[in-house]
Amino acid sequence: MRFPALCTALALSPSLAFAVGSTSSEVPTTGLDYGPRPAYLIEKLPEGALKTKLQSCAGQAPKRSLFSIGHRGAPLMFPEHTVESNVAAAGMGAGILECDVTFTKDLELVCRHAQNDLHTTTNILTSDFAHTCKTPFIAATDDTPATAECRTSEITLAEFRTLKPKMDSADKTAKTAAAYLGGIAPYRTDLFTDGAQQMTHAESIELFRALGAKFTPELKSPSVEMPFNGFSQADYAQKMIDEYKAAGVPASDVWAQSFNLDDVLYWIGNEPEFGKQAVFLDASYKIDGFDHTNPETFPHDFVDLKSKGVNFIAPPMWMLVTTEQDKIAPSAWAIAAQDAGLEIITWTLERSGPLASGGGWYFQSVKDVTTDDSMYYQLLDVLAQDVKIKGMFSDWPATVTYYANCMGL
Known part of the structure; x- marks a missing residue:
């Protein structure tokens, strides 16, 4: 199995x-x-x-x-x-x-809520494939929230398999890509993310x-x-x-x-x-x-x-x-x-x-x-x-x- x-x-x-x-x-x-x-x-x-x-x-x-x-x-x-x-x-x-x-x-079908949600559901922004993102990470400023957009259609299945899943979230106040991966809603948890497949x-x-x-x-x-x-x-x-x-x-x-x-x-x-x-x-x-x-x-x-x-x-x-x-x-x-x-x-x-x-x-x-x-x-x-x-x-x-x-x- x-x-x-x-x-x-x-x-x-x-x-x-x-x-x-x-x-x-x-x-x-x-x-x-x-x-x-x-x-x-x-x-x-x-x-x-x-x-x-x-x-x-x-x-x-x-x-x-x-x-x-x-x-x-x-x-x-x-x-x-x-x-x-x-x-x-x-x-x-x-x-x-x-x-x-x-x-x-490479036209392989994968389970993902949206074709363009990898930046909020995986660690792609801090991975070796951050450069594939349609919109690279842009840090928040006083007037503008942080943003990014990363798509499965920009990576192969083999590359997709290297990404680590996380809770769907984004910290729009982030100044760094690592911080952007946070922002989990307070009623959710990241207790079950380690090793998720x-x-x-x-x-x-x-x-x-x-x-x-x-x-x-x-x-x-x-x-x-x-x-x-x-x-x-x-x-x-x-x-x-x-x-x-x-x-x-x-x-x-x-x-x-x-x-x-x-x-x-x-x-x-x-x-x-x-x-x-x-x-x-x-x-x-x-x-x-x-x-x-x-x-x-x-x-x-x-x-x-x-x-x-x-x-x-x-x-x-x-x-x-x-x-x-x-x-x-x-x-x-x-x-x-x-x-x-x-x-x-x-x-x-x-x-x-x-x-x-x-x-x-x-x-x-x-x-x-x-x-x-x-x-x-x-x-x-x-x-x-x-x-x-x-x-x-x-x-x-x-x-x-x-x-x-x-x-x-």
Whole structure:
């Protein structure tokens, strides 16, 4: 087996050992661990039916759930898209794991949230390959924050493998490249970065299958102009699917994602079995005038999307909800998607840190009722029971797994 960290995890976990050599449709249910966070969040809930129900499940045995999706693994505390991050997510019962897919200079597919994020997710700025960065490190001045931009498309796979993963962060006040690598959010940690291992997309398939999980790769928008060295967008979309086919992974175990509707339509037209579960990531929030409570501003006709073969759609959490009389309720966007027969997946729980100040971007539509961390479960409950989402991406999957197990999802 390629990954030493996985070997250690398999030795420690009966469920993971059971998964090795099995198909990803077999779901191990023992040896998982919620850890202390679900109970911590449940205790913060106001008295009522939700708190009573979740407390009643305190003694339940954790089970892997397809409702619980590891967002880049478990990056609340582990470097994203690393072996360690995904082993942790699987150990928390995430039934689906994510590799965000981009490509290197020699057109190899690797797991990376963006083609141009190496300056915040690796040590490239202090490595032998700092000179390859599209924008070399520029120190902060009194008027201008520090900046840099480094792309996988500027280095080969062999060079990529020499980089050391770190928590996604940057110190914009930095005067040196080494200092720029800091800036970790105070609610995260760098305790688990030492020796963390990056992955190619093909290696992620090997790992996730060994962990007993299914797959949701996201084809990331290139930072370079396409075609790139003769590599077209269609070539890119096809190559990602081809790596699942080469590994013998059934299409029913894969939810391929893209913000680019043309990618989704390409899979529907050219790889119809994979296209059935292709996920259109909706970024309507980037369009001027968009209002998730006003159907007249929606840029997509959901009925038309469904007629073209799109079955899954995934907006950020806040687009799915609004507040009515200080209560969370489904938004007009959510109702329209439901009425069109679209299955909804959403992102990203546990990415916001402490919620006492309103929760930031992911909670913007319910900020007026977001006063503490209990909102993680209050929002999740509305999304699951009223919006009827099919899956939740999370930076700490144990929170979602506990809820899914308790509610029978």
